[in-house]
Amino acid sequence: MSKNTQPAMTYPTARQYEQWKERAEALDMSVSGFIASMVEAGWKKFDQEAAPDQTNEELREANTDLREELEHARRRVERLEDQVYDSEQGDIVRFVRQNPRATWDEILQHLSNSLSERTTRHLDRMEGELLERGGDGGYYVRSEHEK
Numbered sequence: 001m002s003k004n005t006q007p008a009m010t011y012p013t014a015r016q017y018e019q020w021k022e023r024a025e026a027l028d029m030s031v032s033g034f035i036a037s038m039v040e041a042g043w044k045k046f047d048q049e050a051a052p053d054q055t056n057e058e059l060r061e062a063n064t065d066l067r068e069e070l071e072h073a074r075r076r077v078e079r080l081e082d083q084v085y086d087s088e089q090g091d092i093v094r095f096v097r098q099n100p101r102a103t104w105d106e107i108l109q110h111l112s113n114s115l116s117e118r119t120t121r122h123l124d125r126m127e128g129e130l131l132e133r134g135g136d137g138g139y140y141v142r143s144e145h146e147k
Contacts, residue, residue: 091118
């Protein structure tokens with residue numbers, strides 16, 4: 001014991017002392033050193049106020065942005081669902097719904113009969129975005145035609 005130290009006594013419960021001893025060992029400290037450190041730590045002033053990461057205005061703006069993104073995603077999903085429904089798969093489902101117990105041959109005949117109409121819808125949807133009609137009346141993929 002050095003001249004700069006003073007003994008102090010405490011009377012923890014046996015369970016409390018065992019916890020302190022385990023924590024002190026984990027920190028490679030003596031029990032008395034652990035107790036002294038914990039008392040000093042308890043005396044330190046801690047600022048109880050936490051500064052928010054974002055202001056209310058920033059949170060409102062972020063919320064508005066997320067709502068707009070969600071609405072955009074919903075519209076896109078709706079368009080994609082419409083495209084799927086208008087696809088060959090959707091056409092088959094509609095035909096079978098209108099004609100329960102339709103045979104393979106009947107479905108094939110229906111697809112053959114409606115091929116021109118479906119092809120026109122697909123080309124109309126793709127023209128300008130993916131395809132471009134050339135002066136010769138032929139279709140070209142836009143990226144290839146622009147080169």
